[in-house]
Amino acid sequence: MTSIYDQHLPRTEANFAPLSPLGFIERTAEVYPDRLAIVHGTLRQTWAQTYARCRQLASSLQRAGIGKNDTVAVMLPNTPPMVEAHFGVPMAGAVLNALNTRLDPEAIAFMLDHGEAKAVIVDPEFAGVMAKALALRQSQTPLLLIDVEDALYGPASQKLGSTTYEAFVAGGDPQFAWELPADEWDAIALNYTSGTTGNPKGVVYHHRGAATNAISNVLEWDMPKHAVYLWTLPMFHCNGWCFPWTVAARAGVNVCLRRVEAQAIFDAIRHHGVTHYCGAPIVHGLLVNAPAAMKEGVPAGVKAMVAGAAPPASMIEGMEKMGFDLTHVYGLTEVYGPATVCARHDAWNDLDIGERARLNARQGVRYHLQRAARVLDSETMRPVPWDGETMGEIMFRGNIAMKGYLKNPKATEEAFAGGWFHSGDLAVQYPDGYIKIKDRSKDIIISGGENISSIEVEDVLYRHPDVLAAAVVAKPDAKWGETPCAFVELKAGAQTTVEDIVAHCKKHLAGFKVPRAVVFGELPKTSTGKIQKFELRKQAGSAQAIDV
Structure with a gap:
C-alpha cells in the first residue's frame, strides 16, 4: 500500500538538485566576487574572475565538440589552470583526468588510450614527456592539444598543439550557461592508481562523492571562511583530496606552488598568511628538519593535514615546536583521498608526547559524510572485536566511494564484494572505535610462522x-x-x-x-x-x- 508520504509529493526542480561541487564556485562568485581566489607569482585573481574563466573554459570545450562523459586529460602542476580545470571541465559535462606528472611516457600513453581522452592540456614543464607519450598511443583518435604558458617556468621545450590555454579560454563565453549534472551519479573525474603491479586502474569519481568529501574536509578541519590554502599536495593526487572544491566552498585562497621546497613553503606562509596545507609525511618532515633560520617569522597556528603514513612522535613534536597544528587522516584513491580522520580530544593535550603520538598515529574514525568505516573479517564480513588486538581489513561504505574501476568489471566487483569497499589494509579497532592500521595485507612479514x-x-x-x-x-x-x-x-x-x-x-x-x-x-x-x-x-x- 502506498504511504501518504509518497502521494502527491513529487521530486521537482523546486525541491531537489543533484549534489555537485560546481555549485560551490557559483555561490562564492555571487557572494564574494571580489575576494581573492588564486595567487600565482604576481597573479592575483578574484573569485568572480575565476568563475568567469571556468565558464569560458567550459564554453570553449563544448564548442570544440567536447561534452558529456568525454575525458579531458591535464598534465599540470599546482598552477591556476589546474584549479580552473576542476570546474571548467565538469561544467562542460566532461570528465577530468588529472595525470600524475611524475609518470613515464608509457604510463601516460596507456592512460590517454584507456581513458579515451578527447583533449589534453599540458604545462610547458611536461611537454617533452607528453610528446613521447603521444607518440606511443595506440589509439588513432585525434586529440585537441592545448599548451599552457607559464612565465614562472619559462618557454616550453616544444609546442604540442595549435592553441595556447589563454587563447582557448579567451575564446569562450564568460556567461556560459552551464548546467548541473542530470544525475549526481554522473562521473566528474578519473584518477589512476599507481599501477605498481601491471597497468594502473582507472578510478571513477561521481559528483555526489566529490561534493560530500569536499564538505567533509571543511567539517574535519573546522575550516573557516576565507582560509588561505597552500598547494603542497599535488592536485593530480585524488584531485588534491577534493580540496579544489573545498577551497571554493569556503571562498578561500588557492596559493599555487609549482614545486615543493622548504624555502618556498615558508616564504608562502609568511607572505600570504597561509592557514592550511596538506601533504604526505615527507612534506612535513621537510619543514621540521629545515634550518632554524628558514623558519624565522613563520606564524603559529598553521593547520597541516598528513596522510600516507602515521606521523611519528618526532614529527608531531617538531610540528608543535613550529606552532603547527597537525591532523592525521587516512584514505585511498578509491575513497577520494581521506575518508577517516584521527579526531582529537581535548584531554589528549595533557598527555606526554609519546602517548599523544600513539593516539594520533591511529587512522581514526569515519569522515562526517562517509556512511561507515569499519574493520571487518574479510571472510565472514563481520566486524572484529573492538579490542585493539584482533586484526581485520579496513572497509568503507557510503557516498565517499568511487563509482568503480573504468572498464574493469571484475576488479570493481571484487572491490565492492559484500557491500563494502575493501581497502586491502589490515588493522585493528580500539574500544573507542578508532582504527589503527597494522599493515597492508601484502606487507605482513611472516618469519618462522x-x-x-x-x-x-x-x-x-x-x-x-x-x-x-x-x-x-x-x-x-x-x-x-x-x-x-x-x-x-x-x-x-x-x-x-x-x-x-x-x-x-x-x-x-x-x-x-x-x-x-x-x-x-x-x-x-x-x-x-x-x-x-x-x-x-x-x-x-x-x-x-x-x-x-
Whole structure:
C-alpha cells in the first residue's frame, strides 16, 4: 500500500538538485566576487574572475565538440589552470583526468588510450614527456592539444598543439550557461592508481562523492571562511583530496606552488598568511628538519593535514615546536583521498608526547559524510572485536566511494564484494572505535610462522633521532622464510651505523622483529612522497643480512 508520504509529493526542480561541487564556485562568485581566489607569482585573481574563466573554459570545450562523459586529460602542476580545470571541465559535462606528472611516457600513453581522452592540456614543464607519450598511443583518435604558458617556468621545450590555454579560454563565453549534472551519479573525474603491479586502474569519481568529501574536509578541519590554502599536495593526487572544491566552498585562497621546497613553503606562509596545507609525511618532515633560520617569522597556528603514513612522535613534536597544528587522516584513491580522520580530544593535550603520538598515529574514525568505516573479517564480513588486538581489513561504505574501476568489471566487483569497499589494509579497532592500521595485507612479514608488522618496525625506526625516513619489507631467508629488511634514509650529516640501528631496535622490539638487514640511502618515493615499497622489495633479495 502506498504511504501518504509518497502521494502527491513529487521530486521537482523546486525541491531537489543533484549534489555537485560546481555549485560551490557559483555561490562564492555571487557572494564574494571580489575576494581573492588564486595567487600565482604576481597573479592575483578574484573569485568572480575565476568563475568567469571556468565558464569560458567550459564554453570553449563544448564548442570544440567536447561534452558529456568525454575525458579531458591535464598534465599540470599546482598552477591556476589546474584549479580552473576542476570546474571548467565538469561544467562542460566532461570528465577530468588529472595525470600524475611524475609518470613515464608509457604510463601516460596507456592512460590517454584507456581513458579515451578527447583533449589534453599540458604545462610547458611536461611537454617533452607528453610528446613521447603521444607518440606511443595506440589509439588513432585525434586529440585537441592545448599548451599552457607559464612565465614562472619559462618557454616550453616544444609546442604540442595549435592553441595556447589563454587563447582557448579567451575564446569562450564568460556567461556560459552551464548546467548541473542530470544525475549526481554522473562521473566528474578519473584518477589512476599507481599501477605498481601491471597497468594502473582507472578510478571513477561521481559528483555526489566529490561534493560530500569536499564538505567533509571543511567539517574535519573546522575550516573557516576565507582560509588561505597552500598547494603542497599535488592536485593530480585524488584531485588534491577534493580540496579544489573545498577551497571554493569556503571562498578561500588557492596559493599555487609549482614545486615543493622548504624555502618556498615558508616564504608562502609568511607572505600570504597561509592557514592550511596538506601533504604526505615527507612534506612535513621537510619543514621540521629545515634550518632554524628558514623558519624565522613563520606564524603559529598553521593547520597541516598528513596522510600516507602515521606521523611519528618526532614529527608531531617538531610540528608543535613550529606552532603547527597537525591532523592525521587516512584514505585511498578509491575513497577520494581521506575518508577517516584521527579526531582529537581535548584531554589528549595533557598527555606526554609519546602517548599523544600513539593516539594520533591511529587512522581514526569515519569522515562526517562517509556512511561507515569499519574493520571487518574479510571472510565472514563481520566486524572484529573492538579490542585493539584482533586484526581485520579496513572497509568503507557510503557516498565517499568511487563509482568503480573504468572498464574493469571484475576488479570493481571484487572491490565492492559484500557491500563494502575493501581497502586491502589490515588493522585493528580500539574500544573507542578508532582504527589503527597494522599493515597492508601484502606487507605482513611472516618469519618462522610469526607475523611481523612492517609498520610496527618502522615506528621504532622513526624514533631514532637520526632517521629521516624508513621502510621495512620482507627479505627471503632460507631458514625463517622471511625476515625484516630495513631501508633507512638518514638526516643530513648523521653518522649512524648499522650497529646503532640494530641496537636501537633491540631496545624496543622482540628479537624476531629486529631487522636482519639494514640498507642506508635515499628511499624511492612517489610524486606525493609515499615510499615505493615495491622498489624496495626488488632490492631486498640482494641486501646483505647481518647477525642480530
